[in-house]
Amino acid sequence: MKRFHRIYLLTMLFSLSVLFSCSDNASGPDDGPSGRGQASFTITGDISGQKTGIAEFYSFSAFGVHSWTIDIFDIGPSTFELSFVRVGNSPISRPAPGNYSIGSDFLNSSGFTAFYTHGTGNNATEYAPLFSGFCSENTEEGGTLTIENSSDDRVSGKFEFKASDYDFDESGNCEVLGTITVKGEFDAKRTSLN
Numbered sequence: 001m002k003r004f005h006r007i008y009l010l011t012m013l014f015s016l017s018v019l020f021s022c023s024d025n026a027s028g029p030d031d032g033p034s035g036r037g038q039a040s041f042t043i044t045g046d047i048s049g050q051k052t053g054i055a056e057f058y059s060f061s062a063f064g065v066h067s068w069t070i071d072i073f074d075i076g077p078s079t080f081e082l083s084f085v086r087v088g089n090s091p092i093s094r095p096a097p098g099n100y101s102i103g104s105d106f107l108n109s110s111g112f113t114a115f116y117t118h119g120t121g122n123n124a125t126e127y128a129p130l131f132s133g134f135c136s137e138n139t140e141e142g143g144t145l146t147i148e149n150s151s152d153d154r155v156s157g158k159f160e161f162k163a164s165d166y167d168f169d170e171s172g173n174c175e176v177l178g179t180i181t182v183k184g185e186f187d188a189k190r191t192s193l194n
Helices: 008-022
Strands: 037-045 049-062 065-073 080-088 098-102 113-118 125-127 142-150 154-168 174-190
Touching: 037 154, 049 080, 065 174, 113 154, 113 174, 125 154, 125 174
Parallel strands: 049 174
Antiparallel strands: 037 049, 037 174, 049 065, 065 080, 080 113, 098 142, 113 125, 142 154, 154 174
């Protein structure tokens, strides 16, 4: 079975998001999780559990592509990452309070696409509502990101979405390997990618 490869742009943007969010961007050695934003959420479905982690938000631009991201992750050791990403061809402002769709239209900067990565390295599994158009049985994927407070330094709110892990067989038929529902809340602090 051959793993489906995403379009180059999507891979580049998500890889940059993971690279920067997993790097040590603390302002000093004494900054721990209490000095950073925090989040907690539950996962149900093919995997289940309760997760807590650090929550940060940032914007990024490269090669005429712009993104705005909320990243939630744990450290020591790293066991998951949850990202909400907006992408567009012009700069993206910090979202105002309100409800935003989470769905499969990655290049629509009015909503978000969510990525949940369970585990790390070669054993990691990524769940996203990204390919729901290829798998007609997963039309209920996606959900809502609610931003309750939004300032230059903090963005907070809640979220709920359904996402799947996909593969494609040798004939190009979609296979759903697992589906999860993720529900939680976050209080993210602004971070710099410098």
